[in-house]
Amino acid sequence: MxxxxxxxxxxxxxxxxxxxxxxxxxxxxxxxxxxxxxxxxxxxxxxxxxxxxxxxxxxxxxxxxxxxxxxxxxxxxxxxxxxxxxxxxxxxxxxxxENWYSCNNCKARFSDPGKADIHCPECKSQDVEFLNDSFT
Ligand SMILES: [Zn+2]
Incomplete structure (x- = not known):
């Protein structure tokens, strides 16, 4: 097996x-x-x-x-x-x-903001992509 x-x-x-x-x-x-x-x-x-x-x-x-x-x-x-x-x-x-995200507005990458409301730490946009399973 x-x-x-x-x-x-x-x-x-x-x-x-x-x-x-x-x-x-x-x-x-x-x-x-x-x-x-x-x-x-x-x-x-x-x-x-x-x-x-x-x-x-x-x-x-x-x-x-x-x-x-x-x-x-x-x-x-x-x-x-x-x-x-x-x-x-x-x-x-x-x-x-960690959970990794990419901002669709300014392209910043960031991990685990630790909040329920996930937004970009650079530009505050909420248009973010979850990256961890974007390669499957
Ligand atoms: Zn951003």
Missing amino acids: PRKKRARKMLMPPTIKGLSVTGVRGRKSNQMFLLLEEYEAIRLLDYCMLNQEQAAVLMEISRPTLTRIYEEARRKVATAFVEGRDIVFRGGKVKFE
Whole structure:
């Protein structure tokens, strides 16, 4: 019986929904979907320069699981680079420590205002988007 996948912990949702190729005309790109835990593994290891032990602790997974996620993430990114494919951040099994929102008026990002009445701390707009499950 396959083991049930536990949610991987993630600090915050990505600031963008993905990346598009440039310099290719008249051809619709074949999208490459990067799971959120794959995005987080690349962020922690290649952007924050943590080692695999540290990243596994932050994501609340075993080191072999992290290694597997990271290898798959790199394979996907390399395929997208070489084949000229858009990368779309979508899917995966992650949990966030806080609720994250984006303001549709001024584009500010903020977490857990801790109020029933959620509004942007920058411009006070109530036109906000809940980000935690906007990548599913
Ligand atoms: Zn705002």
